[in-house]
Amino acid sequence: MAAVAGPTGTYGGRSAQERRAERRERFLRAALDQFGDRPGYRSASVAALCEAAGLSTRQFYEEFRNLEEVLAHLHLLVNDWTEQAVLRALTGAAGLAFDQRMATVLRAYVTAATDDPRRLRIAFVEIIGVSEELERQRLVRRSRWVELIVTEAEAAAARGEIAPRDYRIAATAFIGAVNGLLHDWTAGQFQASLDQVVDELAALLRGAVRPPDRD
Amino acid sequence: MAAVAGPTGTYGGRSAQERRAERRERFLRAALDQFGDRPGYRSASVAALCEAAGLSTRQFYEEFRNLEEVLAHLHLLVNDWTEQAVLRALTGAAGLAFDQRMATVLRAYVTAATDDPRRLRIAFVEIIGVSEELERQRLVRRSRWVELIVTEAEAAAARGEIAPRDYRIAATAFIGAVNGLLHDWTAGQFQASLDQVVDELAALLRGAVRPPDRD
DNA sequence: AGATTCTGAAAAGGACGATTGTCAGATTGC
DNA sequence: GCAATCTGACAATCGTCCTTTTCAGAATCT
Numbered sequence: 108m109a110a111v112a113g114p115t116g117t118y119g120g121r122s123a124q125e126r127r128a129e130r131r132e133r134f135l136r137a138a139l140d141q142f143g144d145r146p147g148y149r150s151a152s153v154a155a156l157c158e159a160a161g162l163s164t165r166q167f168y169e170e171f172r173n174l175e176e177v178l179a180h181l182h183l184l185v186n187d188w189t190e191q192a193v194l195r196a197l198t199g200a201a202g203l204a205f206d207q208r209m210a211t212v213l214r215a216y217v218t219a220a221t222d223d224p225r226r227l228r229i230a231f232v233e234i235i236g237v238s239e240e241l242e243r244q245r246l247v248r249r250s251r252w253v254e255l256i257v258t259e260a261e262a263a264a265a266r267g268e269i270a271p272r273d274y275r276i277a278a279t280a281f282i283g284a285v286n287g288l289l290h291d292w293t294a295g296q297f298q299a300s301l302d303q304v305v306d307e308l309a310a311l312l313r314g315a316v317r318p319p320d321r322d
Numbered sequence: 323m324a325a326v327a328g329p330t331g332t333y334g335g336r337s338a339q340e341r342r343a344e345r346r347e348r349f350l351r352a353a354l355d356q357f358g359d360r361p362g363y364r365s366a367s368v369a370a371l372c373e374a375a376g377l378s379t380r381q382f383y384e385e386f387r388n389l390e391e392v393l394a395h396l397h398l399l400v401n402d403w404t405e406q407a408v409l410r411a412l413t414g415a416a417g418l419a420f421d422q423r424m425a426t427v428l429r430a431y432v433t434a435a436t437d438d439p440r441r442l443r444i445a446f447v448e449i450i451g452v453s454e455e456l457e458r459q460r461l462v463r464r465s466r467w468v469e470l471i472v473t474e475a476e477a478a479a480a481r482g483e484i485a486p487r488d489y490r491i492a493a494t495a496f497i498g499a500v501n502g503l504l505h506d507w508t509a510g511q512f513q514a515s516l517d518q519v520v521d522e523l524a525a526l527l528r529g530a531v532r533p534p535d536r537d
Numbered sequence: 538a539g540a541t542t543c544t545g546a547a548a549a550g551g552a553c554g555a556t557t558g559t560c561a562g563a564t565t566g567c
Numbered sequence: 568g569c570a571a572t573c574t575g576a577c578a579a580t581c582g583t584c585c586t587t588t589t590c591a592g593a594a595t596c597t
Contacts, residue, residue, distance in 0.1 A: 117564095117565075117566095118563095118564065118565065118572080118573055118574080119563095119564075119565095119573090119574090123573095126573090126574095145454065146453075147451060148451075149364060149451065149452070152553085152554060152555085153554075153555065153556085154554075154555090162575080163574085163575050163576060163577085164555085164556080164557090164576095164577095165556095165557085165558090165574090165575070165576085166574085166575075168555095168556070168557080173555080173556095174555095232450055232451040233451055235447055235450040235451060236362060236363075236364065236447040236448055236450060236451075237364070238361075239360065239361075242509075246506070246509060246511060249506070249511075250511065275512055276503070276512060276514055276518065276519070276522045277522055277525070277526065279502065279503055279506050279507075279511065279512060280499040280500075280502060280503040280522060280523060280526055281499060281526075282502060283498050283499045283500070283501060283502015283503050283505070283506070284495040284496060284498045284499035284502065284526075285495075285498070286498060286502060287494065287495060287497060287498015287499065287501060287502060288491070288494055288495040288498050290498070291461070291464070291494050291498070292494075294457075294461060296461060296464075296465065296494065297490055297491060297494060299491055303491065304491070307491045307492055307495060308495060310492070310530065311492065311495055311496070311499075311526070311529065311530050313529070314526065314528070314529020314530050314532065315525065315526050315529050317529065330542095330595075330596070331542095331543095332594095332595075332596095333542080333543055333544080333593095333594060333595070334543090334544090334593095334594070334595095338543095341543090341544095367583085367584060367585085368584075368585065368586085369584075369585090377545080378544085378545050378546060378547090379546095379547095379585085379586075379587090380544090380545070380546085380586095380587085380588090381544085381545075383585095383586070383587080388585085388586095389585095
């Protein structure tokens with residue numbers, strides 16, 4: 108009764124895992140193009156994505172449930188990218204005072220975020236208002252940035268650099284400022300250099316996080 | 323050759339203009355419900371909107387080209403609403419110093435913006451990333467808020483209350499902070515009273531717009 | 538009253554896209 | 568070499584929604 112050839116999974120010299128991973132990679136890469144540029148996610152179709160990825164719809168449904176799942180993955184990837192850039196900068200700025208650390212972080216963030224317009228668009232535009240699920244994911248990721256600022260502020264407060272208080276709301280507002288400014292900047296609403304943008308944001312944060320009163 | 327009954331336009335006791343206006347009103351009111359709450363604009367359909375408005379698709383296409391046009395109108399209405407609330411507050415705060423004026427304005431804005439969740443959602447969520455056309459409209463309206471802050475800052479600078487400089491970038495960032503904070507607040511990301519929110523924003527603006535150095 | 542216009546419901550016609558199924562050929566292990 | 572599996576293209580199915588058209592009845596003006 109045969110059953111001679113066993114399914115070992117290797118094909119084309121690659122293991123099943125490798126092949127799957129590569130296909131996901133190709134889908135995600137193509138999605139970065141399709142979703143991250145006009146007309147964007149809401150005009151995207153499975154067929155177009157598959158064509159761009161050089162794969163078939165059948166293979167698409169073997170990897171993802173639908174386009175929204177791809178967008179969700181992409182959003183996480185984009186966030187990880189900037190987050191790691193910031194964390195690198197943060198470790199590099201160990202021992203510095205709050206102002207210096209934040210200036211470093213802001214530079215890293217702005218650079219990483221505006222580095223690729225497609226990524227920026229996915230994080231700031233395409234992800235908005237798609238579904239409750241994605242909205243939750245977005246808020247979770249956003250809160251990590253707030254957390255980072257709060258942690259830094261509290262550490263600075265513990266060192267006596269700034270006044271100790273609840274910085275959560277201020278940090279949330281500041282994150283909004285960062286994102287809003289980057290969005291408008293890249294939309295061409297105003298002309299400015301990267302240094303100007305970083306400086307303005309650093310000044311805003313400095314103003315939000317004042318030194319303790321000395322009167 | 324007949325042509326006896328002339329088209330005067332009145333029907334049901336109302337002129338053609340009145341009837342049209344009332345229908346537009348009903349469509350827009352229904353759209354505020356349909357677009358301003360989950361699942362929102364991108365799940366909306368002409369049929370559902372018409373049913374909610376108690377009108378027919380035929381009448382819909384007599385008033386609007388498509389759903390996007392309705393959303394665009396709604397966005398303008400929502401913006402006008404908050405804008406007028408702010409302008410009222412501003413005239414009421416004539417003669418006050420920058421800090422006081424801005425506190426008044428911020429209170430008016432936050433109150434008006436968060437008054438109706440559907441309006442907030444349309445302005446901050448549904449409008450994003452729909453089309454280039456709408457994106458343009460959104461940026462235009464956003465720039466009016468920036469303009470307002472810049473104008474106020476320059477007036478304050480002329481009075482010597484704050485340092486004279488280019489406030490455009492700072493104002494843009496600040497508007498981003500306001501919107502981001504309101505969005506997160508209404509999304510339940512943190513608990514705070516209206517006073518707290520207004521105070522934080524006022525403090526942030528105060529920090530961004532410093533008094534001239536006195537060293 | 539009678540010709541005409543306005544109204545609102547319903548349905549027809551089309552376009553579009555998601556998802557699933559089929560299948561011939563390439564590639565594998567033995 | 569052979570049976571089995573993997574691949575990728577294609578088409579079929581299916582549902583949804585947009586947009587236009589039709590039409591019978593209500594309301595109008597003379």
